[in-house]
Amino acid sequence: MKKSPKNNQRISDIWWFALVAAALKLLLIPAYRSTDFEVHRHWLALTHSLPLYHWYSDTTSPWTLDYPPFFAYFEKFLSFFASLVDPTMTNLHEGLNYVSPLAILFQRLSVIFSDVVLIYSIRKLSKDLKKTEKFLTWALIIWSPGLFIVDHMHFQYNGFLLGMLLLSLSYLEEGRDVMGGFVFAVLLCFKHLFAVAAPVYFVYLFRHYCNGGIVKGFGRLVVMGSVVLGVFAAAYGPFAYYGQIQQVFHRMFPFGRGLCHAYWAPNFWVFYIILDKLLAFLSVKLGFNIQAPTASFTGGLVGDSSPFAVLPTITPLVTFITVLIAITPCLIKAWRDPQPRMVTRWVAYAYTCGFLFGWHVHEKASLHFVIPLSITALKSAEDAKHYFFLSMVSCYSLFPLLFEAQEYPIKVSLLLLHAVLMWFGFSSHFSGSKVGKASSSVPEKDDKLRSPNIDRNAKFVVGWCGKAYLFGLFVVEIWGQFLHPLIFGNRLPFFPLMMISIYCALGMTYSWIWQLRYIAKSR
């Protein structure tokens, strides 16, 4: 007879997952750090040493503050402790490119501890799932190889930001719209990149929360609006007071960057660029006079020069419009029938569109939709199959972030472990048989929430096409790591990376189309 209430058991179980992950994260402390480490250290120093009105105008370091104010406040909060641990770290001038064991330890631990937000929100979001589903979901998110690679090796703070996103989604799924909107607004003031899903939130909250007649609806609109505006005021208020808003936005949206960054994120523009190069090559062969492009894709927009030889130039405005067009089917669905159970999928879809069609997208942005989709991965065999591919493609596309030999076996093993866990978990959960499955003996709590046109007894099966694609990933890796250096030596160094981008872009496009079809077909 279990004496402890059900809730306590759930708490203790998730902490087992979290602690196992934390143990591994602690072991990875001395792993490779990217320049993002120095970026965040500088922000600690910046917020610690300078008053508020200098945060967004300081030029001591090239790593200027390009996140919204709440993140700056977060860094300031951390810097109190950082200055106690190692004062040089928070020194604006002497701390430049400062690396000491204590500084590394402090920064790494700050990421590990901030992940507690992710743990909390996952626990909340998976509260109503059945035991096996819940544990598998936890394994998928808490042990996500992408988060290990980006947060705990490359160095970033995605864990707690994604935790806030999941928290907001959990509130929306529960029907607590004001809280959901509030948390999302807070998230936007931490990292403005999450604003890609703002249209979905706006439409959903407008239709779901602000309904029930003109007066009540309008009243609710005022409530929601004031909550959001209140959050923004808390964030940007002090800067508006100092007359710095323009400077803040100038820093937050640096348009000096190009369509792609040094390593092309696997999105749609990769195909566009390849097409452009191909057409240029063909045109030259056919005798046309094509001027070689004067700009590069990774540089910024400089005057009238364009990096494209044949096809029309892509500007930030074009990408913005493309993203909006791509999100539109989702917005229409949300407008027509704002159901709480579809919110996670819509938001994930919005981030997918933002990833595929956005301006200067980083491959790390794939985490923004892979993590929310983990929540829905166990809802059906189709979902599981889609997630199986997506998470592997997304994790593989993150490989170029860790380019040193020491981390190579680690990232490969993390991906393999994740793949094995997914394979075993999904195939045993969706075994296609009614007998012996836990779900059949317990009355279905979310029966009415399941889409009736999904076969609950479908098996998790990966067809030959999927297997071929995954095998192709393996081939691309073998080529990039071993065959290319062997055959080409040091020539064409961009080629392996290009292959990874293109191949993963295929997978990402598949995911986008799959999600679009699912959303379009859902009732």
Added chain:
Amino acid sequence: MEKKRKLNQPTKSEPESDIWAFLTCRGTKSTFVCISLFALVVRLAVAIHPYSGAATPPKFGDYEAQRHWMEITINLPVKEWYRNSSTNDLSYWGLDYPPLTAYQSYLHGLLLKFFDPSSVSLFTSRGYESYIGKLLMRWTVLSSDLLIFFPAVLYFVTAYYSKKPIGEKSSMAWHIAMVLLNPCLILIDHGHFQYNCISLGLTIAAVAAIFSDRDLVGSVFFSLALNHKQMSAYYAPAFFGYLLGKCLRRRNPAFEISKLGLVVLGTFAIVWLPYLYSADASLEVLSRLAPFERGIYEDYVANFWCTTSILVKWKRLFATQLLKLLSLAATISTFLPSMIQLILLPTKQSFLYGMLNCSFSFYLFSFQGT
């Protein structure tokens, strides 16, 4: 109350209560692959940390010792490996493990020579430390682990659980995890830098063979383990007692014992082949294996002599020779009961306990030279 309820439940694992059922229901191999992958990740993560003696000249640490052995074995002929000479200065990390370690160093040395020749060049590579050198060395430990230790564990788990009832299969997964994720082994092998995985792996394989009633195979494996690291002798009384006990219960004890003896001697002969051309050569190797001049490292050991030296100053009261005899007597007297019990009643479970007992008695009472 909890226990009673457990017994009344059906023996097949219920999906509701066992969240790891998705893994264990697929059989031993799948469970093993999954846990091995995690164990591999942990080992790789530990390997990025510094090794023993990193950046501490002039002697450095175990890492430098292993690298030096690779240098010696690939640059000098076999006969010279254990001999003090102008090219082989035994006072600088001379080989003090049996020949199998030397052969293993030779193989790994070949690997290092292929990718980074300056790491194993004679004389000039002393104190050699580099990023790629560290990576290569770490990968030699990792490959030994994967090729020897992991399969041995799989063999053991399969043999151990083959005769157990179905209900205990879920504990097999935890058992695999406990062995593969043993923090001591991971930290010493992949952090500090040693090759315990080879000798321990061979020992586990020997135990597994014994559990599958393949005593001869088990003897071969254990002899190989002994030839890799003389510390495997910690388990020797248990193996000896169990095997002797089993032989005495057979129809023709003398024949069985001689079979075992031949197999063991044969294994030793094959390993020691290059040194069997003269008694001097063999004695040279033997003297390196049992260095009684050692002293300083043992101060940190949590064994009987060190701990009680707070109360009884052994070094002051007795001469070294007497201390040697004292420790020998203490060790033998503490493992003798379980060895005799094994000879009289050799069962597999008591064999495992016997191994535990013997290793403890050796650890606590053997001569450390304090």
